[in-house]
């Protein structure tokens with residue numbers, strides 16, 4: 001029985017020992033040493049019992065818990081005057097330097113600039129001294145004025161995010177616009193239409209916006225505005241409109257922008273989030289990819305259209321031309337594409353080249369004024385793949401890329417079977433290499449716009465019908481097309497939702513070098529039996545420049561066909577992206 005008690009006591013003792021606070025253990029050890037001191041047995045026994053008592057242990061545990069909880073999330077400064085403490089310590093130390101090396105070391109340590117800097121920073125944070133000190137807001141009311149508001153902002157590197165102008169009717173300075181996400185907008189205190197009465201105590205009556213800007217430029221620290229609130233102020237809700245820019249914009253070189261600093265530069269192809277379209281001429285926008293929350297000014301669609309028309313008129317006047325200057329466009333001298341006198345190009349594949357009348361269609365294209373296109377994200381749809389359109393100058397290598405892409409997954413990538421009016425040859429199967437139809441039927445269908453492209457070769461018609469493209473898409477294939485660029489407009493529709501890849505030639509010298517090195521066959525040669533001539537290389541470059549000029553706003557991506565393997569890799573990546581990622585398309589395709 002005694003043995004059982006002894007074991008239980010030992011277990012309890014070990015449990016207590018385990019949980020014991022290290023400070024208490026230390027005290028108990030010191031108590032052992034204190035036995036040697038002249039003290040009464042009774043006092044030592046009392047202390048020993050107290051230090052071993054469960055109650056004291058529990059109290060210590062509670063204390064420790066509170067301490068650890070209190071300090072785990074936040075650290076509080078012990079004091080906020082460590083600089084003063086340091087000065088006091090130095091005072092004490094100075095007399096002890098000769099008698100203690102430690103004191104000497106500490107004395108020199110505390111005088112080091114980085115130690116003092118650290119203590120100073122500590123005190124600044126402890127005293128929360130990092131907020132700007134705003135002067136008292138003047139309370140005396142001006143009896144002649146109606147309601148005024150005093151707005152104080154701290155000047156920093158960030159622009160204010162508001163513009164001012166002289167009101168046409170009253171001649172007063174008013175807030176013209178408040179940029180979304182800018183400092184003024186975030187303050188919630190400055191609104192469009194507010195009248196600026198004073199800036200930093202300076203009355204702005206009779207002053208021009210430029211004078212006011214000068215006052216702002218010259219002021220340091222805080223800026224105090226006295227404003228008369230506008231009647232119809234409201235916080236404008238942010239619009240959700242996204243657009244793809246079809247032109248480059250640089251605010252610094254724009255002579256019309258009301259405030260250059262507020263401008264947002266962008267490049268053709270950038271996706272812009274239009275946050276405010278209230279102003280007829282100047283929209284507020286952010287770049288979709290830019291995390292900077294402040295919006296900038298961009299020309300509205302109406303303004304940009306006017307500007308382009310103006311520029312076109314100027315150019316045509318200079319050239320002594322009519323409305324639109326053809327000579328402003330890079331000219332295509334290739335005569336390959338004319339319905340009247342077709343000169344057909346053949347190549348390794350059996351598909352015949354399609355013929356277009358470039359001059360006719362280009363006139364139509366010039367009417368378009370590319371500014372912004374509203375876009376939305378199209379999410380991949382399982383089992384339905386967007387057709388891939390390879391667009392580019394004849395001879396640049398679209399056929400080669402298409403062929404190689406299809407070869408990577410022939411069961412997945414397909415190209416539509418063309419139609420022809422030529423008679424079927426022995427051994428041919430209708431629907432394998434061609435669909436064979438009568439010339440009358442084909443002409444009828446061409447008339448009814450059922451063909452995305454068509455042409456004539458040796459008295460027979462050839463063409464690709466939009467139905468065959470749709471059939472491939474609906475059967476779950478990735479349809480790969482390399483139509484003539486004039487078919488783009490017809491193909492780029494909400495029903496097909498194609499992804500358009502522009503195949504661009506490399507620099508002329510590289511084009512020649514790569515094609516000659518690969519013994520490339522000229523697609524301008526009827527028999528496809530020789531290489532490209534100098535003139536044909538030049539034609540590829542000129543056609544490419546023209547296609548870019550007319551259609552680049554329709555391209556989703558550009559692949560430079562320099563090194564074939566690299567271009568194919570890029571093409572495969574693009575096709576995979578189209579299958580798996582949400583991508584921007586014209587908004588009307590998604591609605």
Ligand SMILES: Nc1ncnc2c1ncn2[C@@H]1O[C@H](COP(=O)(O)OP(=O)(O)OP(=O)(O)O)[C@@H](O)[C@H]1O
Pocket residue numbers: 345347353392393394395396397398399400401514515518519520521522523524561562563564567
């Ligand atoms: N990156 C390249 N390097 C070397 N040769 C190339 C490259 N790309 C294509 N070629 C070769 O150039 C020739 C023309 O290419 P392809 O037939 O694909 O042109 P295309 O753009 O389809 O022209 P067209 O529309 O007139 O048929 C072919 O012999 C092809 O193998």
